[in-house]
Amino acid sequence: xxxxxxxxxxxxxxxxxxxxxxxxxxxxxxxxxxxxxxxxxxxxxxxxxxxxxxxxxxxxxxxxxxxxxxxxxxxxxxxxxxxxxxxxxxxxxxxxxxxxxxxxxxxxxxxxxxxxxxxxxxxxxxxxxxxxxxxxxxxxxxxxxxxxxxxxxxxxxxxxxxxxxxxxxxxxxxxxxxxxxxxxxxxxxxxxxxxxxxxxxxxxxxxxxxxxxxxxxxxxxxxxxxxxxxxxxxxxxxxxxxxxxxxxxxxxxxxxxxxxxxxxxxxxxxxxxxxxxxxxxxxxxxxxxxxxxxxxxxxxxxxxxxxxx
Amino acid sequence: xxxxxxxxxxxxxxxxxxxxxxxxxxxxxxxxxxxxxxxxxxxxxxxxxxxxxxxxxxxxxxxxxxxxxxxxxxxxxxxxxxxxxxxxxxxxxxxxxxxxxxxxxxxxxxxxxxxxxxxxxxxxxxxxxxxxxxxxxxxxxxxxxxxxxxxxxxxxxxxxxxxxxxxxxxxxxxxxxxxxxxxxxxxxxxxxxxxxxxxxxxxxxxxxxxxxxxxxxxxxxxxxxxxxxxxxxxxxxxxxxxxxxxxxxxxxxxxxxxxxxxxxxxxxxxxxxxxxxxxxxxxxxxxxxxxxxxxxxxxxxxxxxxxxxxxxxxxxxxxxxxxxxxxxxxxxxxxxxxxxxxxxxxxxxxxxxxxxxxxxxxxxxxxxxxxxxxxxxxxxxxxxxxxxxxxxxxxxxxxxxxxxxxxxxxxxxxxxxxxxxxxxxxxxxxxxxxxxxxxxxxxxxxxxxxxxxxxxxxxxxxxxxxxxxxxxxxxxxxxxxxxxxxxxxxxxxxxxxxxxxxxxxxxxxxxxxxxxxxxxxxxxxxxxxxxxxxxx
Numbered sequence: 001x002x003x004x005x006x007x008x009x010x011x012x013x014x015x016x017x018x019x020x021x022x023x024x025x026x027x028x029x030x031x032x033x034x035x036x037x038x039x040x041x042x043x044x045x046x047x048x049x050x051x052x053x054x055x056x057x058x059x060x061x062x063x064x065x066x067x068x069x070x071x072x073x074x075x076x077x078x079x080x081x082x083x084x085x086x087x088x089x090x091x092x093x094x095x096x097x098x099x100x101x102x103x104x105x106x107x108x109x110x111x112x113x114x115x116x117x118x119x120x121x122x123x124x125x126x127x128x129x130x131x132x133x134x135x136x137x138x139x140x141x142x143x144x145x146x147x148x149x150x151x152x153x154x155x156x157x158x159x160x161x162x163x164x165x166x167x168x169x170x171x172x173x174x175x176x177x178x179x180x181x182x183x184x185x186x187x188x189x190x191x192x193x194x195x196x197x198x199x200x201x202x203x204x205x206x207x208x209x210x211x212x213x214x215x216x217x218x219x220x221x222x223x224x225x226x227x228x229x230x231x232x233x234x235x236x237x238x239x240x241x242x243x244x245x246x247x248x249x250x251x252x253x254x255x256x257x258x259x260x261x262x263x264x265x266x267x268x269x270x271x272x273x274x275x276x277x278x279x280x281x282x283x284x285x286x287x288x289x290x291x292x293x294x295x296x297x298x299x300x301x302x303x304x305x306x307x308x309x
Numbered sequence: 310x311x312x313x314x315x316x317x318x319x320x321x322x323x324x325x326x327x328x329x330x331x332x333x334x335x336x337x338x339x340x341x342x343x344x345x346x347x348x349x350x351x352x353x354x355x356x357x358x359x360x361x362x363x364x365x366x367x368x369x370x371x372x373x374x375x376x377x378x379x380x381x382x383x384x385x386x387x388x389x390x391x392x393x394x395x396x397x398x399x400x401x402x403x404x405x406x407x408x409x410x411x412x413x414x415x416x417x418x419x420x421x422x423x424x425x426x427x428x429x430x431x432x433x434x435x436x437x438x439x440x441x442x443x444x445x446x447x448x449x450x451x452x453x454x455x456x457x458x459x460x461x462x463x464x465x466x467x468x469x470x471x472x473x474x475x476x477x478x479x480x481x482x483x484x485x486x487x488x489x490x491x492x493x494x495x496x497x498x499x500x501x502x503x504x505x506x507x508x509x510x511x512x513x514x515x516x517x518x519x520x521x522x523x524x525x526x527x528x529x530x531x532x533x534x535x536x537x538x539x540x541x542x543x544x545x546x547x548x549x550x551x552x553x554x555x556x557x558x559x560x561x562x563x564x565x566x567x568x569x570x571x572x573x574x575x576x577x578x579x580x581x582x583x584x585x586x587x588x589x590x591x592x593x594x595x596x597x598x599x600x601x602x603x604x605x606x607x608x609x610x611x612x613x614x615x616x617x618x619x620x621x622x623x624x625x626x627x628x629x630x631x632x633x634x635x636x637x638x639x640x641x642x643x644x645x646x647x648x649x650x651x652x653x654x655x656x657x658x659x660x661x662x663x664x665x666x667x668x669x670x671x672x673x674x675x676x677x678x679x680x681x682x683x684x685x686x687x688x689x690x691x692x693x694x695x696x697x698x699x700x701x702x703x704x705x706x707x708x709x710x711x712x713x714x715x716x717x718x719x720x721x722x723x724x725x726x727x728x729x730x731x732x733x734x735x736x737x738x739x740x741x742x743x744x745x746x747x748x749x750x751x752x753x754x755x756x757x758x759x760x761x762x763x764x765x766x767x768x769x770x771x772x773x774x775x776x777x778x779x780x781x782x783x784x785x786x787x788x789x790x791x792x793x794x795x796x797x798x799x800x801x802x803x804x805x806x807x808x809x810x811x812x813x814x815x816x817x818x819x820x821x822x823x824x825x826x827x828x829x830x831x832x833x834x835x836x837x838x839x840x841x842x843x844x845x
Contacts, residue, residue, distance in 0.1 A: 054691045056839035077695050085693035091597065091685040094494075099581030100588060108694030128582040144690075159695075185400065187763040 005069065006033045008155050009054060010185050011079055013063035016210075023049040025210035026063065031155075031188050036181055038201030040295065041191040045189040046210040048088060051159050055085060057059030068155075084109045084148035088160040088190075090140045091133035098143045105147035118149040123172050137164035149176055154188045156180065162196060174199055194292050206295060214294075225265035225289040225297060229272060233258045234280030244268025244276065258284060312559060313670045319437035322424070323345070330410065334403045338395065339452035341782065345391045348790040359472030362387050372517040372627075373620050374606035376529060379539025384446035385462030386538040390472055392453070394785050397510050397529055400474060403479035405444055405502035411438035413498050416571055426571055435565055439558055442482045450475025464540060470537035470548070476550030480528040481506065482558025490564035493573035499767050502604065503604030507609055511616050518623050519739040528553065566603050580682065591696065592704040599675060600624040603712040606671045611719030612665060617660045618727030621737075624656055625649045657741055659729065661809060662802050665748035666781050669755040669801075671716050673773045675709030676759030680770040683843045706760070706830075712751055723747035740810060747814035753802035756828025764836025767844045 017023040024046045032039040041047050052058045053065050056076030065072050067079050084106075092101045101123070106112045121128055124142045130161035132140065141164045148156055156177075162170050177187060177200055197204060198218065205215040214221065217304050226246070231237075235257045239248050244265040251259045258279070262274050269286065276284065324331075353359045373391030382387030412435060413422040421434055456469020457780060458464050488501040489628040513530040516523030534546040587593035621812030628648050679702070682688045691701055725741030735804055759773045766772075781790070784802040797803045804818040 052689070052842075057689055057692055057843070076692075077697050077700075080619075080693060081695040083693075085690065087686055087690055087693075089686055090690070091595070091687060093687065095584060095598070095601075096584070099582035100584035103584035104589055104594060105690065106582075108691065108696065131580050131581045156569070177792075229443075 007031070008068055009037075009068075009188060011050065011054070011064070013252045014050065014053060014060050014065055015062035016053065016058065016060050017099055020133060023210055023309055024053070024060070024063075027207060027210055028212045028215070029205050032185055032203075034184055035179070035202040036177065036187040036189060036200050036246065036259060038197035038204040039188060039207070040192065040194070040197055041190075041207040042192055044091045044207050047160075050207075051157055051208075053087075053187075055080070064309045079157075082153060083112060083155040083157055084151045084153035085157045086141075086144045086148045088163065090144045091145060092135070092140055094131065094133030097129055098126055098132060098139065100133060101132055102128065102142050102147045102150065105144065106150045108147075109153055110148050111152065113152060117146065120138045120176065121149075123176070124169060131290055138166065138169065139168065142164060142169065145173065145176075150178065154186060158160055158187065159190045160192065161189070162191075162193065170196065180242040181285060192294060194290070197288060198290070204294075221294045222289050223266055225293060226265055226296055227269065227289060229262050229264050229269075229276075229285070230287075231258070231260045231261060231276050232282040233276055234282070237275045237279035239272070239275060242268070242271060245272055253264075267292040310454050312432040314439070315427075315433040316436050318427060319424070319433045322381055323437055327407075327410060327441075328467050331407065331441070334407065335445060335449050335452060338399055338403065338449050339456055341395050341399070342388070342392055342453045342456040342483055345786065345790070346388055346462075348786075348792070349391060350384065350388055350460040352791040353384065357515060359387060361576050362390075367617060373617060373624070376513050377520075377525070377528040377532060379536035379542070380466065380682070383463060383466070383538045384460065385466045385470065388457050388462055389537060391786060391789060394783075395475065396474060396532065398506065400446075400449070400478045401481040401502070401506040401509075403449065403567055404442060404478045405485045405499060405552065406440060406504070407445060408482050408485035409498045409772055410795070411441060411565070412500055413492075413604065414636040416489075416497040417493075418573070420804040422570055428467065430465045432562060432565060435561060439482060439486055443479055445768075446478030446482060447475045447581075449478060466538040466542060467546065467765040469535050469542060472547050473532040473535045473537060476547055476554075479554035480550045480557070483554040483561070485566065486561040487557045490561050490568065491574045493571075493576065503609070506560055507612060511612065514616060515620070518620055518627070520722075526843065528725040590704075591691075591700060592707065595708045597710055598678065599708050602671070602674060602678070603715055604669065604717045606674075606712075608715070610667050610716050612722035613667070614660065614664060614720045614751065615727045617619075617663075617751040618724040618729075618737075618741075619731050621653060621656070621728040622731045625652060625732075626752075628652045632671040649817040653728075655808045657724070657737075657810040658806075658808045661721070661723055661741070661745050662784055663750060664717065665751055665802050666744065666784065667775075668713050668717045668719065668748070668752050669777060669780075670751055671761055672709060672713050672756045673777055675712060675769060676763060676773065678709075679705055679763055680767060683767060684845075686843065689843050692842060699834065702834065702837055706756075709756065713756070717745060717749070718742075738742040744813075747805045747809040747819065748802065750819050750826060752820050753826030753827070754801050755826075757833065760833030761829040761836065762833070764833035764840065767840070 007030055009029060011027060011029040013126070014024045014027040015022070027046060027050060029050065039047055039050075049058070053060045054067050054072050056072040056079070059073055063194070068082055070079050072079060091097075093158055096104070096234075099121075102117065103112065125177070126139065127144065135143070141161060142257055145196070148158070158179070171295055174196070177189075181187060186267060187200075189197065189200060201218065203217050204221065206213045232253060234257060236250060237260060239245055239260070239262065245262050245268055247263040249261045255257050260276070262272065270309050273284070322426065353362060360377050360382045366450050375390050375397075378386055378393065381390060401540070415434065424434065425431070439702050450471045450473070452471075453474050454467040457467040457470065482507050485498055485502045488498045491496060492501065509529045512522040512523050512527035513533070516525075516527065516530055517533065524533065528550055531549045534541045535544070564574060585593075588597055620826060623644065625648055629645060632697040688701070692698070722738070725738040728741065729735050729737040758776060759770065762770045762773055780802060783797065783800040787797045787800060787803060788807055798818075801822060804822060805814040806812055
């Protein structure tokens with residue numbers, strides 16, 4: 001059990017409408033101290049709106065939101081000294097250099113850790129003498145990330161921070177976030193890039209249309225999902241009627257061996273592999289469910305209107 | 310695929326995305342002429358009254374502002390003269406705005422890159438932009454000319470005048486198109502375009518007053534040299550702007566061929582890698598963002614006012630040379646002194662109204678910069694720091710206020726000291742500076758209006774410009790037109806009196822405007838503390 005002081009973010013039943021559009025429609029979110037929390041949802045599902053409510057930028061119409069146990073709207077100024085924020089689409093100050101932008105952004109949140117700043121500028125391969133108006137989107141994001149990561153904030157709020165980064169820089173980003181988590185920093189990572197969340201997040205909340213669809217650790221979420229098994233065996237394995245195994249397809253390859261594909265629940269993997277072993281295994285792959293599968297499953301299970309959007 | 314493949318497509322895209330702005334400019338400028346026409350034709354309804362118009366102007370003095378408009382004894386000439394200020398700035402600004410919008414701004418945002426990847430030739434976007442904006446200028450010129458005819462202007466003269474208006478617009482289409490190749494950002498294109506406008510306007514003003522060849526160095530002067538409504542009207546000066554336009558467009562095409570998409574011939578130098586301690590404070594950052602703007606406006610105001618002031622003696626001479634007015638002052642050694650006493654204060658007051666307009670326009674630019682901070686997401690980022698709404702807006706409000714005071718002070722000082730030098734009378738410095746303060750409450754009203762819009766209706770911040778345009782047109786045209794006096798008294802720049810130098814400001818108006826300005830400011834601050842950020 002966790003106590004409420006370990007909950008840096010505690011949102012329940014949050015509502016916000018913009019004119020006729022309900023951006024948030026009863027959203028729940030809990031971020032615990034020390035975790036990297038993946039906040040997943042497609043574009044327009046309410047991730048940025050949730051973050052803006054948390055930052056006291058916009059006022060919710062209903063439900064409750066607590067940040068460090070305080071009210072994000074009325075206590076905004078005090079609460080903000082404990083966090084650093086990277087928005088999804090950053091424009092920076094066009095006339096200033098990247099280095100100047102880092103100093104201004106980081107200084108606004110508190111002390112800059114000089115050695116960490118220098119280290120991050122190097123690792124993100126950033127030219128701090130170029131003007132922000134001449135940066136690409138990726139470089140602007142690097143500036144914003146370096147500024148947030150160079151502070152000693154307790155909570156990092158990252159809103160789709162890597163959508164402009166190349167794979168190499170994405171890797172650097174993941175390493176840095178892991179380092180910060182080991183130092184005890186809490187991270188709220190909003191994203192629609194599943195691979196990134198899968199690589200970093202301890203827990204995940206999946207939202208759609210302003211509502212939380214599912215939340216839990218990746219292991220929790222996977223517990224209800226099938227792994228994909230593919231195997232080539234000497235003889236046809238006896239899989240018919242085996243509990244926890246479904247979607248069985250068998251065929252024959254050009255050397256007369258049996259090809260098997262099946263979906264298996266986590267509890268039934270041992271049983272299935274035993275049966276395959278008895279049939280004489282040549283090759284075997286067991287693929288755990290990717291976050292994509294979880295995502296699609298969460299969506300398919302909750303709303304038939306997905307296709308209509 | 311040739312370099313201009315897809316001109317049609319590009320023109321279509323530009324029209325689809327920009328037709329509202331395009332239409333607003335064309336209709337707006339023609340509407341001013343319609344308003345001027347209906348009012349002037351009512352006011353000057355007999356040939357005798359029209360003939361008396363020139364004398365009511367005080368001789369050639371106004372040539373500094375409007376140029377030497379021919380045929381002031383015809384209704385067409387009167388209309389052209391009344392339209393002079395709109396022509397001088399409205400037409401060039403329209404050309405610069407539309408051309409920049411369809412050239413450098415498209416490149417800056419990266420939209421153009423997307424299109425060039427399709428079947429669009431390298432020169433097609435520039436060709437389409439020039440085609441569209443040039444057409445808009447010609448339509449505007451034709452509209453302005455046509456609008457004069459129903460009010461009784463000579464049709465041939467109206468055609469000449471309309472073409473001259475179009476020609477001035479074409480020149481600035483060319484200027485902006487060429488500038489867009491040289492510099493990398495839309496705001497720099499604007500800077501170049503406005504600087505050329507100001508220089509051309511000043512050259513024409515000085516040339517007109519001195520009756521020298523200087524007018525020929527100015528595209529503004531070419532409009533006058535057509536002498537659209539004069540007895541000696543001529544068509545051939547209409548060729549000049551077309552030739553310059555063609556030359557500038559050709560230059561733009563050549564420059565375009567020598568650079569990459571998104572690139573520019575001039576690149577900014579490397580910047581400092583670290584922010585100074587001052588820049589890391591909210592006030593330092595706010596000042597850093599506004600300083601180029603403030604300096605630019607201050608230089609522009611100083612240049613304009615210095616030229617006006619330095620012509621003070623020539624204005625007095627021009628009044629004395631005017632036969633009817635000269636007789637009024639009688640001959641004798643005191644004539645000049647009396648003429649100066651009578652003519653100069655209202656003249657200086659008129660210049661100060663122009664300065665007040667400039668300062669108010671700067672204020673709206675400043676308020677617009679707050680909205681831009683919000684639109685670009687920087688406001689959101691700054692507010693995610695431990696900083697209150699007031700802690701963000703306060704420093705910015707201070708910077709815009711100080712900036713407005715600086716622009717006003719520099720302009721008034723330039724006017725006062727150059728007039729003092731020309732008239733060899735040092736008292737003018739203090740006189741003008743003191744009188745200039747009368748317009749501070751009017752500027753405050755625009756600051757308050759901008760802040761109130763930003764606080765409550767951030768999407769409508771640009772509406773401040775509509776209020777400004779209305780006040781500017783009333784302030785400039787109002788006294789000459791047959792408008793009800795309550796309307797003029799409700800105009801911020803006229804409420805304090807039309808001759809603040811000679812008669813001093815109206816105390817009641819000063820109080821009312823100040824209270825209104827401060828009230829609006831307070832309302833704006835309350836709104837900004839309560840509202841959502843960002844409002845998209």
